[in-house]
Structures are given as structure tokens and as C-alpha cells.
Amino acid sequence: QVQLQESGPGLVKPSGTLSLTCAVSGGSISSSDWWSWVRQPPGKGLEWIGEIYHGGSTNYNPSLKSRVTISVDKSKDQFSLKLTSVTAADTAVYYCAREWTAAASFDYWGQGTLVTVSS
Amino acid sequence: EIVLTQSPGTLSLSPGERATLSCRASQSVSSSYLAWYQQKPGQAPRLLIYGASSRATGIPDRFSGSGSGTDFTLTISRLEPEDFAVYYCQQYVSSRLYTFGQGTKLEIK
Numbered sequence: 001q002v003q004l005q006e007s008g009p010g011l012v013k014p015s016g017t018l019s020l021t022c023a024v025s026g027g028s029i030s031s032s033d034w035w036s037w038v039r040q041p042p043g044k045g046l047e048w049i050g051e052i053y054h055g056g057s058t059n060y061n062p063s064l065k066s067r068v069t070i071s072v073d074k075s076k077d078q079f080s081l082k083l084t085s086v087t088a089a090d091t092a093v094y095y096c097a098r099e100w101t102a103a104a105s106f107d108y109w110g111q112g113t114l115v116t117v118s119s
Numbered sequence: 120e121i122v123l124t125q126s127p128g129t130l131s132l133s134p135g136e137r138a139t140l141s142c143r144a145s146q147s148v149s150s151s152y153l154a155w156y157q158q159k160p161g162q163a164p165r166l167l168i169y170g171a172s173s174r175a176t177g178i179p180d181r182f183s184g185s186g187s188g189t190d191f192t193l194t195i196s197r198l199e200p201e202d203f204a205v206y207y208c209q210q211y212v213s214s215r216l217y218t219f220g221q222g223t224k225l226e227i228k
């Protein structure tokens with residue numbers, strides 16, 4: 001059973017960089033094709049941020065593309081998210097998730113981590 | 120960009136009743152790429168339905184999905200107490216972009 005666990009600072013200052021890591025266990029990160037980040041502002045809906053292929057290719061939500069970088073470390077079975085120039089609007093619970101490619105959906109999710117942007 | 124609009128925003132029903140949730144796309148969506156999720160407070164979303172009508176592993180058969188083109192429906196045949204949650208539809212386009220609907224909150228009447 002695949003398990004995902006997000007980690008990183010829970011508080012980031014405005015104009016700073018949000019950095020999170022997702023550790024994959026119960027299987028190699030190379031055992032699945034694509035891995036994603038999804039976020040959810042408090043009390044609001046879900047927003048897909050972007051994805052990375054285990055080989056390193058990436059795709060991003062056009063609305064965030066200029067500020068987002070997703071990378072992978074196959075040796076550690078983890079992938080990471082960096083979001084630059086953050087504002088209060090980036091305050092959200094950030095989830096990492098495995099994409100079930102054949103079904104174009106997300107079948108395994110991390111528990112989520114709340115990141116607050118505040119001075 | 121394809122926009123998914125879910126209705127109603129909130130649905131108030133009693134256990135044992137039938138729930139019908141709608142997801143409408145601004146353009147035609149491949150049925151193969153339409154999914155539904157359930158989210159309870161403080162939890163990550165859980166995949167319920169993929170390919171518009173296929174139940175994910177372990178999902179009870181009271182949950183069913185249907186639809187094509189721009190109109191999709193999630194039906195819960197007989198509501199159980201644990202079914203009261205927020206439900207999201209999600210679609211994928213081949214240019215590698217995922218979008219979600221804004222959600223429908225299913226609450227106990």
C-alpha cells in the first residue's frame with residue numbers, strides 16, 4: 001500500500017518561498033508515472049498545482065506556472081514543491097498525491113500539511 | 120480551460136434518502152477522464168468514481184456515477200451517516216491539466 005507524507009515549514013513569510021517535500025513509502029517512486037501537488041485554501045475547494053514524472057518531466061497549472069517548481073529525488077523516493085513570491089492567498093493545506101494514470105485521477109493522497117503565509 | 124460547475128452548492132438530506140449531485144463542464148469532457156471524490160473534515164479527498172462510472176477499490180455500490188459530454192452525475196442510492204461530506208468532481212485534459220469543481224456539501228437535514 002502506497003503511503004505519502006508531506007513535510008515542511010508550516011509558516012512562511014510574505015514574498016518568501018514555500019518548500020515542501022513528499023515522502024513516498026510502500027513502493028518506489030519509480031513504480032508510478034506521475035506524482036502531483038494539490039492545494040486547498042481554508043474552507044475552499046481543491047486546486048491542482050502541478051505534477052512530475054519519476055523521470056523528471058513536469059507540468060504545471062498555468063495559473064501558478066511562473067512561481068512553481070516541482071522536483072524529484074528518486075534515491076530518496078520523494079518529490080518536492082517550491083512556490084516563490086508567496087502571499088496570503090497561498091495559505092492552504094497542501095497535499096501530495098499519486099496519479100493513477102490509466103484513470104486520470106488521484107488514488108493515493110498524503111494527509112496534507114497546512115502552510116500559512118504571514119509575517 | 121474547462122470549468123467544472125457543481126450543483127447544488129449544498130444538499131440537505133436525511134439518512135436513507137437518495138442523493139443526486141451534478142457536475143457540468145463548460146466544454147465536452149471525455150468520460151474516461153471524469154472522477155469524483157469525497158472529502159470529510161480534516162481528511163484528504165478519497166477517490167470514489169473514475170471514468171465517470173467506475174467505482175474505485177473498496178467503494179460501496181450505493182455510489183454510482185453517470186453522464187457524458189458536459190453533464191455528469193454522482194448518485195448515492197441510500198445515504199448512510201458516514202456519507203455526509205463534501206464531494207468534488209475532477210477532469211483531466213490531454214495537455215496534462217487537472218481541474219476540480221468547486222464542490223457540493225452534503226449535509227444532514
